[in-house]
């Protein structure tokens with residue numbers, strides 16, 4: 195579904211993304227992990243043609259993403275609150291997005307009804323503008339707008355970062371349902387190793403712009419990643 199060839203992004207003379215070749219197949223669930231500044235968001239932004247690489251290209255279903263439109267009809271993404279329209283209420287925004295995807299108000303309502311638990315009474319009918327929602331609740335609106343689009347490809351950048359544990363649990367189930375039951379290809383970045391391993395069958399580990407590990411999720415993946423991030427070590431007792 196996604197193919198990346200010789201991709202390089204350079205800022206201020208420093209290469210921040212360098213991916214010679216990467217393929218993500220249709221129906222895969224891929225997790226992107228890496229320390230702050232590893233290049234995850236920059237990679238996402240290039241896949242969505244929000245920024246252009248210095249060299250290389252990204253193909254979606256065989257067509258170059260940059261400067262083309264076809265991929266937009268089946269790709270839904272939420273990277274940050276810049277994807278929202280802050281002066282709208284969540285309802286106005288979600289009906290707007292639904293409308294762009296030829297959905298009637300009733301169809302949007304039907305999808306939103308399935309998200310009642312995920313919204314936890316904080317999103318709809320509150321008379322609030324999106325700009326006045328917390329970051330976590332803005333994220334819920336962003337994720338809902340993605341699901342409304344019935345995408346074939348779903349891309350979320352750190353969706354677990356600002357949401358509470360109940361919502362994290364619900365989001366994980368929604369992502370598993372999207373991938374396993376609806377066949378949606380999912381690409382999700384996260385700093386939460388447990389969550390990402392729980393929802394993704396394949397993990398890409400980025401370091402300084404380079405994908406240094408590309409592993410199928412297994413029972414040893416968590417300890418492998420914990421070793422890399424240095425969080426699996428037992429602390430030595432303090433010196434007497």
Ligand SMILES: Nc1ncnc2c1ncn2[C@@H]1O[C@H](COP(=O)(O)OP(=O)(O)OP(=O)(O)O)[C@@H](O)[C@H]1O
Nearest residue numbers: 205206210228229230231232233234235236237385
């Ligand atoms: N517009 C920009 N101008 C200059 N440097 C940038 C710009 N955008 C990103 N960078 C740099 O590119 C590198 C990769 O940043 P990126 O945001 O992609 O990392 P990340 O893996 O998403 O990090 P985080 O986990 O902190 O969100 C960083 O060194 C960052 O400072």
